[in-house]
Each structure stands twice: as structure tokens, then as C-alpha cells.
Amino acid sequence: MDVSISILSQVAFWGLYSGCIYILLATGLNLIFGVMKIVNFAHGEFLMLGTYITFFLFVITGFNPYVLLIGSIPILIGIGVIVERLCFRPILGTGKLNEIFISLGLIYIFQNLVAMVWTDEWRSIKSPFADMTIDLGPLQLPLDYLIIIVVTIVILVSLYIFLQKTPIGKAIRATSQNRKGAMLMGIDVEKINMLTFGIGAGLAGAAGTLWAVSGQVFNPYMGSIPAIKGFAIIILGGLGSIPGAIVGGLAIGMVENFTAFTLGGSWKDAVSFILLIVVLVLRPTGLFGEEEE
């Protein structure tokens, strides 16, 4: 096989695209962990819900699926707020086992609810830009994937501005850094928990919309593997670190795709976890994690 620069660039591009989905998923997960210190294994189900809400809105409105982000993100934020209020707040601080069982229960509840409403058939939607490509010399890049990369950057920049410049964003950061200190400064940490959980779910919902727009198939059970990858990414990048989630997501996306290219597709998942083990052995706090005092 002649491995030219154009082929390697093409593989890197697919890695970048996969990385974008992972980044959105892992950033939400890390935001929630950073503030609430809870482990939500049902986070992949928010991605799955994002795909179905996009599918539903697409069928009833016929709008451009990218526009449907305006619908899917707020709906997922709402679902996240409800889940936090009803399921996680009552057990916060009662032990990790409770969090694990609540999130495992949520996986079954969401999967079965979606299967009841939309059946468990595999679905897909077709983007209006599905047949358009951008010619960059030896590289022919599908327009959809370029839009997905740009949309991910816009979402991440918006999140950065929100966290850095707005009072609520500053309160989220303060709660993440020192929960008791934030309470003493008058921040309503319960509201911040709720909002953070909602934002995390909204980011997973955005990942779901982009997953669907990219033409990938989805069914009610598709959230588990992305969720596991999301956890691997936040451990790799450092628990609670958003830059870590971004770098970790990109790293996993790239490693997966170059592994599929060189060793074959069946090694794709294994190598991601080998990378995780190597990083943890060399740096137990992850790439961007800090030692606890």
C-alpha cells in the first residue's frame, strides 16, 4: 500500500471528527464531575437522547439538522436539570455505590423509554450537505465534517466565555474549586449543581445531534460505548479538567483512527485503553489533572 501524505491527512481528518464528538461528550462529563464529584454512567444516554431528539425534530420540522442544535441542546439541558433534581441530588454525598446504581438504573430507563417511543430500529438522518465535498488539492473533505468541527469549536469557545466571563460561569468555577468556600461566599451550590448537570447533558445532546448529522446510525442502545470512551478520556485528560477533556478527546480520536488504519478496525477500542493505561502508569492524575492536597 502506498501511504501518501493525502491518505494520512484523510485519516487524521476522520480522527479530528471523532475527536469532536468525544470532546463534547467528555467536556460535559468533566464539568459535572468537577462541580458535583459524581460518576454518571448514564452520560452516553444523553448523547443517545440527543440523536433521537434531533431525529424527531428533523422529521416534524424538516429543518436543517444543524439548526436543530437550537432545540436539542436546551431540551437536553432541561432533561439534565430534572435528572439532577430527582435522581442525583437526594443521594449526593451518600457514597459512590448509590451514584453508580442510580446511573445504571437511568441507562435502562432511558433506553427503554426511547425504544417505547421510537422503537429500537436503527435510524439515521441525511444532512442536506451530505453529497458536498470541499476540494483541498489531494484531500477531498466532506462539507458536513468541516461544519461539525467548526460547530464544536464554536460550542467550546462559547462554553469558555460563559465560564470565564459570566457571574454564573464564575460561580460554577468557584464551586468546582472549593465547594464549601463557594457556599460561604453565598453561592447556591444546589442550583449550580443543577445548572452544571444540565449544561453537561446539553453538551452530550450537542454531540448526539452532530453524531446524527454525520450520517452515523443510532438506536436506543448506542450510548454505552461512547460513555465508556468519555470516561476513558476524562481519566486520560485529568478528572475535572476541561482542557484535559479536549486534549484527551482529540488524542483518543486520533489514536483510534490511526490504529484502525494500521492494525485494523478490531484494534480500535483496545488501543484507546492501552493509551489510557500507559498515561495512568506514567502520570496517575492524567495529562492535566492536579495532585490532591
Added chain:
Amino acid sequence: MKRTNVISVFLAACLILLVLGTGCTQQQAPSAQSGEVKIGVVASMTGAASTTGKDIWQSAELAADEINAMGGVRIDSLGKSVPIRLIQGDDESTREGGMKAVSKLITQDNVDLLVGGYSSAVVSAHQSIVAENKVPYIISGGSSSSVSHRNDLDTSYMFFHRPNTDDSGEASILFIDEVVRPAVNAKFGFPAERPLKVAVIYQDSPFGKGQLDAVKNVIKAKSLPIEVVAEEPFKMGESDFRTVLTSVKAKNPDMIYSVTFLNELVPLTQQARRDVNFNTLIMAIENNDDPDYYKGVGTYGDGMVMESRFSPYAVPKGSTEVATRQFLSNFDKKYGGFAGMMGAATYESIYIAKEAIEKAGSLEKAKVRDSLANLAMPQMMEIMKGGTIQFSPDFRESKFDLYVVQLSMDQASGEPRPEIVWPKNLEARGFVLPDWYTPGTS
């Protein structure tokens, strides 16, 4: 107690009841006492293969309803006809799920016979439970030869109503050699003896590996001018094939031979044409001949070919045509839509079960097994070798006359539709290389 605490306790109680409920099923009485034939249907009702699982279950239901409407199954030892009762065993598209489902069907539901099974990996995991309990099992999936030819356990109660991977691999390769290779060489002015370069993209499972082995064995055994230039595995349930396709494209094949489930074939086909700009011919395997595939793949399926033995939209002329159209019509009336190949095989399997039990005159499992071993019933919808459904004496496999369909866009439905293009005695039209097709470099 605060309201939120009440909700938490309620949710926890629901979860506990759900978990306990699955383990506390009441043990069923044996069929002879309950006056019915209990057939366990092993189907992937949830998980990655759930689309096919639903097809399997609905087709089994249709067959059972028809048989019950005709009076049921005549059992001489009881001196009467009894109805069939189907019991669903959801294998959850996993090995563990299959083992759990089959254990429950055998030990708690006391089924007289098992029917179904789809993924070779899943079937191979629960074969030992069937062997241990000696329950007759008509397997309509599990196509890998490694499932039916295994000698590490007693498979004498297992009957395989499907072509194995050697059979379907051979049919596919013969089609490629007889039809595709000459068409490519003629259209592009290549020498007639130029070998056709094939890339195999296969599910990393017994099913996928069985097909890969079959393809290579047939090429070698018959010294065919076909060269396998790429062997690319992917994990079961994969939906992102872009990098694998980029890798395959770099090896310049003339066509792709894909060994997939239908939820994998849809993205593979779409991503090849749409994302990787890979204008090559894709050949798929029979388990994808399903209405959900045609619906899912859309315009990107135009021109591709598929080895098949039952097609919802391409009914072969001949003795099986009436039965096939009747089945499709009845299925459509009952469920609104058409069954796929796995549905047809399961439907036939229920009728095979009826025939075997009636010939045995008893629900005794050993007698039903012997009856299945000696079965010779007329073919129904799928075209059988010699026009008869019977199981081979060595590995208890039924033998089919296989064919190949080619898809072309149907403007009315907005979906591709298949037509039989091989072999000559069944073809509706000749194979056509699509206009957009580009061969690998010579």
C-alpha cells in the same frame, strides 16, 4: 420524609423489583400436561441486532398463528392436535444474553423445541446449554461453519436451516468470477485474464472470519483469478467505517466484499460513496436482504450486489413464488411491511418443527430429534437443493440454491430495489456495472 427522598426510595424499589422480577419466573408445566407445543424462539429483541430480532419473532408468530388456525400440531401420542405457544428468548445480541435466554427457555419454560438464533458468536455461546439438556434446536442463523461443524460438544440435537459460510462464500465468489470480473475487464479494456482485486471488510466474529476463510478457500481450491488485496476486520456493532474504507481504498481493489450485519452495512455503504468518495462495487451477504436495509441505505445502495436466498422485493420465478408472495402478503397484513431473509428462515423453521413433531407423533425430545434427522419435506419459500428441506447426515445442515441480486434505485419508493442477476436460471436481468464505478488500478 422529604418528597425527593420518597421519589428516590420509589426509584430504588422499582429497580430492585425489576432485578428480582427477572429471577423469579414461575416454572412452567411440561407441554404434554398443558396441551400445547411450546417453542422457544431465540431472537435478538434488544441490542445491536434488534432489527433482525424483531423480524425473526414476528415471522415465527405468523407461522404459529397460521398453524394454530389450521388446527394446530397433530400429536399421535396425545390422540389430538394441540396449538403452538411461542415463548420469546431475547438474547440481547450478546453471548451472555443468549446463554441466559436459552437457559430460561429450557429450564424454566420447559420448551419442547428451540428455533431461531442469529449471530454466530451468540449461538456458539449457548450451544453447550442446548447440548447438555438435549433439546431439539432448529437454528436459522449462526451461519459460520465453525458453529455447525464443531466437535467439542454434542451437536446432535441442533439442526441448521441456513447455508453455512462455506456455501454462501462459494456462491458469492463464483458470481464474482463468472460475472463481475469479465464485466470489469471488458468495460475498461483490461486483458481477459486480469485477476479481479477484492477487498474483504469483515466483522471480527465467527461469522466474519468464516466468510473470509470461505472466500480464500474457494479461490484457492478452484484456482480462480481473484486476488484478495485487503482483509480488514471491524468490531461487531461498528458504525464508523471511514478510516477502514480509506485504508482499503489505498490498496486499489476492484470491489469490496463486505461481511456485516445490516446495521453495519448501512453506514459502510453510505460512508464509502459519500465520505470516502470510494466509487467501487460493494457485495454484501444474504442476512442483509431486509426491508430495513433498503430503507436505511437510500440512494447509496444503487448498483451494489448481494448474495441472497430470500429477498423481500425480488421473488424468483418458479415453484416457490406463490408461497413467497403469500408469506409476504400475510406478513404485510399482520405487521405492515415486509419480512427479511431471517424472518423467512424462521417462518420455515416453525413449519419444520410442526412437520417433525407430527412425524415423531410425540413431544419426546429424542423422538423429535430423530424425526428432524430423517425429515424430507417440500421446499417452501427458499429454494432448496433437490426441492426438499432435509438435513445433511454429517452436520445436519439444509442445502440451498443461492442467488445474487443487484440493487437499483426505485424512484417511486425513493429506495433501492433488488433484482436477481445470477444464476442464469433465476435471473430477472443481467448484471450491470454502475456508470459511476471506478476499478482499482490495473
